[in-house]
Amino acid sequence: MTPRGPAAYLAFMNILASPSRWICCVLLAFLHAVAVGQTVPRSSLDARLLTPRLYAGAPPPAWLDDGAARARTAVRLLRDAPLHGLDPARYDTEGLARRLDDVTDAVDALALERDLSTAMLQYLSDLRFGRVASGYRPTADVAEFDPVEQLRAALVSGRLAQAVDAAAPPIAMVKRVEATLARYRALADAYPTWQPLPPPAPRTSAGARYAGAALLRERLRLLGDLDAAAPAGAGDVYTPELAAAVRRFQARHGLEEDGVPGAATLAALAVPPAHRVTQLELTLERLRWLPRPPRGRVVVVDVPAYRLWAFDVDEAGGPLLEMRVIVGAAARTPTPLFIGQMRRVEFNPFWNVPRSIERGEIIPKLARDPGYLAKNDMELVGPSGQAMADAPGAALAALRAGTARVRQRPGALNALGAVKFSMPNPMNIYLHSTSAQQLFGRSRRDLSHGCIRVEHPAALAQFVLADPARWDADAIAAAMRPGRTLVVPLREPVPVVLFYATALTDREGRALFAEDIYGLDEQLTQALRAD
Template identity: 35%
Template structure:
């Protein structure tokens, strides 16, 4: 006899012993068909009911064992509520078919009272499986981020969903519980709203507008009527309250488009010059389904993060080239950033900024020494002196400073480079005047830069993996605001002395380095950016795949801290 039959008999015996008086409501005993089906799951073999696979098998076993092997979905109201919640999950960029959506809706419509015990058990298992799987995906995402970011190890959600389901059914809060598992950050809800606004455009004509000469203000062009139609559909041109009259020539780039085109360009990360050129036309041609897919990828990435980011944190959007500092739940600073080149990608991970270094030295990473600096030194022997870079042999306290002129640079290679290159503090230092440290295995941090002119560019992937900040001193001042020994006057005096100084933060602050190609800005405009690292493509391929095999639900463990993780550097 299996352990499930032993447990079921024990539950039944307990119910008999504790049976209430005749005038009380009696409790139902274990369902034999449910016991049989849970027993069949014990072998770990794939199992189907009503033609659909059960995917949350371990959680199913745990739930029904805790539930006394009794049916959980006897209430028609509960079944209707879950079927509708699964239908609505499409707004989260998830596929209702992964959660038996069509079958659940059909079962709600065709409910009967004369079903066999076996059929009732199958229906019960199907609704339970749908809830557990949908809850898991809303809580921590459908796609395992490790399959997208090879070394991802970030703090994810941990909750016993079998217990959650029992409480949900007891409290009649099915839709509310599923909603509570979604990310609570306002950015997630705003993305869902933007997705809902775009969904009605699916299926409408959106053929590519032909290439041609750039269109400037005052030009006439036969493509402009279709461009106007697209921008109206996307909300960039307000829909007219009354039918348009023939007074406006739709083929003319008239003054009414003067504010529209730059705003459209800005929210697509393009130079807002008002000229409809090749890149702007490509953005106009971007199909609604492609925009929705970008939103779906961003929604999934939000589900990978903790439910709450905390009251104080720094968040970097790699694809958006931006940084935001939040203190006491409110934005305290926004800054442009420069991120890694496509072949030296900035990783995705979460950590805590613990200290700052003013007037930092820069120890050149080995890869950069060999691939970037060595060819420069061979071409130009004065390069090291001009960049104020010192050469050391050995490491730590025993290292010795070496005269660069005494080294045969052309003889060095990847396998023969016994030196360290260290750039001294000063105006030429690659890290600028301050760096923000959150020690991690990937040697990634935020820092200042002498190349401030690069922040004027729209696309800013120029670094070797670290993140250059446009407003480093404003960020430093905000992070040190709680330390009485630090203020802007003291910082400015230190910078003049050009001596490295470490400043410990009063409290470490969370930093989330993420990758979103779609988000809603503070003006409630949906923003889109290029997938500079081709990460959306890989994520969407897995997001669209049907769920198969046994799905591992969140483990019932409470996460207490952020854990460093990385993307595909």
């Protein structure tokens, strides 16, 4: 009878332990790589191309020499892929498990070992670098994290589980999002769909009757916005406790925090947990795209959440700053996503109007109103960088010909406000203040031409300048008062990460969700399906 299952491994031990085992494994891996060599990998790393290097080292992988204990550990770890927002089917986990119980000969064993190695290499690669290559890091940094060396060391030490843990990016947010993912996955299993909430009367307030009060109370308890011990009150009364829970829900979802279950709030409450699971999985993918966090001060902007966080990587605790922002309009000028280096702060800056805005907005307005530039405290600038005289009719002709450009002088009308945070980049994107502070009260804030308007520019200036002796709050307030332009170089560049995540977890463990304003979640979902 042909040996099967674990007993087969002992029967073939002498073959597998011989020098020919290494040669066969290398040959199988090489042939496998040749077979897929014509395929352009969609992943940031394609493990099929890593496997030959694993087998070229010494000692070769030994999944079956210990009675398959390592192999079974690997299958268990691959089955846990959903905990990290990954799909175990991508690694043929169940196929590997079946083959593990059904090995018939040495060739089967060698092929299984090779495929198990490839699966684990892909798993480690996906955990560190993501499944899809990103613009933040177009190629995986193997010098930072080499899946081949990590797996080889784990096999030698017998620490496969620790290797999986070490593969996760060294970003605190990853573990927080994974914990939230586990909660929402359990919710999705228990509640594949939500029962619809009935619309309340207009401007329902605390104490009013609401037919959906009992269902809303249950929903908010499940989502963690209403404490289980909160008094229920009469079944159809919209109690103060329920209104407070709605405000907490609204705060987590970027909605107007009025405590009223209006249309936008009901729409967010109707989103099924399975969709939230997808959002959290996409966030984990995007977090893996980021390079290793630099030391020191960092500014992060989550575009769909309209939020900015500033923190010091070297200091424990929460962010030093958090504020609302205004980002690029989804329909016309979405904010690009990249990592920039903030290098200087400009107080009372000129606004050098981009050519696209000149063509699309200023030239048409100037054609209708010859006094438009003067009314908006704007001036023409020639090729030498000097201001030009605004002769009647000459401005329009010069702008159309491209022999002059427009800039707006510092002052109350300046679109950049009192301070600009400059980070040189080809797209001319930067952070700045604004005189239209009332816009920060809106729940949807994709309103700009692409740059990012910050709610508290003085606090951000103090953070990035990081020089309390010279640049305390009073000195910054003085520099922001109307007057001459002052450019202050930063002592060290501050990385600015323009990020996109519609699901995050804060340090208190609260799940934060945002609208997919640019439609990038759907794009990423399609890319992952195609991978």
